[in-house]
Amino acid sequence: MRGTIIYAPGDIRSEERPDAxxxxxxxxxxxLSATCICxxxxxxxxxxxxxxxxxxxxxxYVGVVEQVGDGVRNVEVGQFVVGSFATxxxxxEICRAGYQSxxxxxxxxxxxxxELLRVPxxxxxxxxxxxxxDPDLVPHLLAASDVLGTGWFAADAAQAGPGRTVVVVxxxxxxxxxxxxxxxxxxxxxxxxxxxxxxxxxxxGFGATDIVTExxxxxxxxxxxxxxxxxxxxxxxxxxxxESMAQAxxxxxxxxxxxxxxxxxxxxxxxxxxxxxxxxxHGGPAPVRRYLPDxxxxxxxxxxxxxxVFDLTLPLADVAEGYRAMDERRAVKVLLQP
Amino acid sequence: MRGTIIYAPGDIRSEERPDAxxxxxxxxxxxLSATCICxxxxxxxxxxxxxxxxxxxxxxYVGVVEQVGDGVRNVEVGQFVVGSFATxxxxxEICRAGYQSxxxxxxxxxxxxxELLRVPxxxxxxxxxxxxxDPDLVPHLLAASDVLGTGWFAADAAQAGPGRTVVVVxxxxxxxxxxxxxxxxxxxxxxxxxxxxxxxxxxxGFGATDIVTExxxxxxxxxxxxxxxxxxxxxxxxxxxxESMAQAxxxxxxxxxxxxxxxxxxxxxxxxxxxxxxxxxHGGPAPVRRYLPDxxxxxxxxxxxxxxVFDLTLPLADVAEGYRAMDERRAVKVLLQP
Numbered sequence: 001m002r003g004t005i006i007y008a009p010g011d012i013r014s015e016e017r018p019d020a021x022x023x024x025x026x027x028x029x030x031x032l033s034a035t036c037i038c039x040x041x042x043x044x045x046x047x048x049x050x051x052x053x054x055x056x057x058x059x060x061y062v063g064v065v066e067q068v069g070d071g072v073r074n075v076e077v078g079q080f081v082v083g084s085f086a087t088x089x090x091x092x093e094i095c096r097a098g099y100q101s102x103x104x105x106x107x108x109x110x111x112x113x114x115e116l117l118r119v120p121x122x123x124x125x126x127x128x129x130x131x132x133x134d135p136d137l138v139p140h141l142l143a144a145s146d147v148l149g150t151g152w153f154a155a156d157a158a159q160a161g162p163g164r165t166v167v168v169v170x171x172x173x174x175x176x177x178x179x180x181x182x183x184x185x186x187x188x189x190x191x192x193x194x195x196x197x198x199x200x201x202x203x204x205g206f207g208a209t210d211i212v213t214e215x216x217x218x219x220x221x222x223x224x225x226x227x228x229x230x231x232x233x234x235x236x237x238x239x240x241x242x243e244s245m246a247q248a249x250x251x252x253x254x255x256x257x258x259x260x261x262x263x264x265x266x267x268x269x270x271x272x273x274x275x276x277x278x279x280x281x282h283g284g285p286a287p288v289r290r291y292l293p294d295x296x297x298x299x300x301x302x303x304x305x306x307x308x309v310f311d312l313t314l315p316l317a318d319v320a321e322g323y324r325a326m327d328e329r330r331a332v333k334v335l336l337q338p
Numbered sequence: 339m340r341g342t343i344i345y346a347p348g349d350i351r352s353e354e355r356p357d358a359x360x361x362x363x364x365x366x367x368x369x370l371s372a373t374c375i376c377x378x379x380x381x382x383x384x385x386x387x388x389x390x391x392x393x394x395x396x397x398x399y400v401g402v403v404e405q406v407g408d409g410v411r412n413v414e415v416g417q418f419v420v421g422s423f424a425t426x427x428x429x430x431e432i433c434r435a436g437y438q439s440x441x442x443x444x445x446x447x448x449x450x451x452x453e454l455l456r457v458p459x460x461x462x463x464x465x466x467x468x469x470x471x472d473p474d475l476v477p478h479l480l481a482a483s484d485v486l487g488t489g490w491f492a493a494d495a496a497q498a499g500p501g502r503t504v505v506v507v508x509x510x511x512x513x514x515x516x517x518x519x520x521x522x523x524x525x526x527x528x529x530x531x532x533x534x535x536x537x538x539x540x541x542x543g544f545g546a547t548d549i550v551t552e553x554x555x556x557x558x559x560x561x562x563x564x565x566x567x568x569x570x571x572x573x574x575x576x577x578x579x580x581e582s583m584a585q586a587x588x589x590x591x592x593x594x595x596x597x598x599x600x601x602x603x604x605x606x607x608x609x610x611x612x613x614x615x616x617x618x619x620h621g622g623p624a625p626v627r628r629y630l631p632d633x634x635x636x637x638x639x640x641x642x643x644x645x646x647v648f649d650l651t652l653p654l655a656d657v658a659e660g661y662r663a664m665d666e667r668r669a670v671k672v673l674l675q676p
Contacts, residue, residue: 268606271605
């Protein structure tokens with residue numbers, strides 16, 4: 001099969017690899033209809049995460065089940081499925097509490113930029129859609145696999161909802177789908193921090209009501225100005241840097257909620273600042289599985305179009321060009337067709 | 339009047355001071371029936387917070403209203419009242435959201451180890467009890483002024499409740515009353531981390547079910563052992579050091595809630611650890627006013643006895659001995675009688 005290997009920062013290659021296969025009774029193998037490149041893949045690509053040795057990459061996927069292990073009961077060969085980057089049994093105490101991304105049997109997916117994907121914990125991970133999807137639904141379903149689910153979790157953790165003002169820090173795919181999520185949850189006002197015109201347009205299309213281009217202290221001052229001096233009820237943090245976390249915490253009002261989903265890179269939070277901020281903080285790897293059935297429903301009923309974040313589609317073989325386009329911010333998010 | 343001045347670390351003096359007086363129309367002056375020494379007063383006493391110049395100290399109080407400003411409507415001369423360390427108008431948007439300790443008109447109380455106390459924002463700050471209290475109720479009402487209200491907020495932020503296992507980090511008065519609060523909220527299991535026998539006894543009396551004497555990694559391992567390997571649903575942090583915050587976050591399960599009320603001293607939180615912990619974090623200066631009417635009711639109905647944390651009672655003039663006793667951990671909490 002064709003698969004993607006990251007060799008070193010900036011060095012991504014599409015190669016012939018052994019076919020993915022069932023190795024445990026709880027595995028399934030999925031023939032991917034689409035996969036994509038995530039903002040988090042760029043950390044390694046940019047040399048900000050170590051690459052000990054060449055390894056496969058990719059964790060977002062939709063496709064048709066091709067093979068299942070003997071122990072698989074909930075999904076069948078031929079079904080079109082969506083899964084998350086964190087596999088889960090969906091039965092342990094942590095899963096039942098809604099934190100499937102921390103399942104006691106969790107295995108992270110990391111080989112999905114390929115034609116075939118082995119999915120551990122298939123029963124608890126894969127969600128079958130009602131039937132073969134219309135082709136135009138595929139990008140939307142693919143978005144549910146991570147970026148939509150993650151944006152949704154962030155909006156949920158930030159308690160976006162009626163009467164609430166939501167600030168979104170980060171105009172990448174997750175931040176943009178945080179906008180869509182907050183809108184779906186009924187948020188009254190959604191303020192996006194962005195300096196990029198095409199991303200601003202996407203945000204407005206997803207339901208943003210205000211754009212703030214200022215950053216740092218000026219950005220915080222602008223948010224305060226827009227919120228009667230108090231700050232936002234809800235803040236979505238979708239970057240993961242020291243600056244973005246500070247921006248998020250300082251943009252929230254006392255008693256407000258910060259939902260943070262940008263994987264933390266070198267962030268140190270001052271306990272004293274947090275203490276006196278009086279905010280609620282919750283986040284981490286999104287339990288996408290908790291939301292998947294609902295998200296698939298909304299997509300299937302054509303209520304939301306999260307796949308709009310894909311602004312470049314390439315053959316899987318051209319994955320390296322996809323990374324370049326995202327690295328240079330020429331594309332928000334790249335869909336790969338196996 | 340007699341008042342208390344902190345001159346320098348270790349140097350606390352009881353002195354003759356000008357009588358407290360109404361200086362704004364929204365002030366009240368309260369003749370204190372009792373006041374006390376707080377764990378947070380020890381930060382300055384121990385030289386861990388700067389003392390720029392000699393200043394009054396103390397922020398916990400109950401007593402009888404002696405004088406009110408022209409604008410005061412809700413309390414009357416002669417009423418017995420309880421107030422919080424953070425005064426609040428109780429009408430602004432932040433107060434209405436339940437965060438009176440961050441009121442837009444907040445002034446902190448800092449002169450309460452005295453005979454008379456000026457209370458700004460009297461209408462929104464002071465809660466009158468139903469009538470003159472029996473003398474044995476006074477210590478309980480005094481505890482509501484800060485340590486009980488703070489422990490209650492921590493338990494609430496940690497979402498202590500039925501079916502939940504609660505860990506309490508810190509066996510000072512706030513931690514101990516966190517135990518009482520969690521018990522009142524219906525928590526199933528309450529684990530206290532303490533090595534001090536008399537504090538362990540108090541904790542068990544307040545409703546603790548388990549005592550853990552280990553600390554650091556061993557303490558975390560013991561909590562995991564007691565919670566099926568997962569950690570606690572709820573953790574109350576009532577110290578404010580790097581070690582105690584780490585203990586708190588690591589003792590909580592994924593999706594669990596950490597309520598932290600120990601004023602942060604030099605704490606730096608690793609964003610990455612927090613991210614992968616998946617916990618909810620909420621805390622800060624407790625909005626005691628939110629809970630005061632309910633807490634006064636419970637005390638008045640003799641359902642709770644939070645004043646049991648006072649294990650030493652001294653005349654106000656002997657305040658210096660009170661600080662020494664708390665500093666040397668000879669006393670959990672010292673009540674002062676003006």
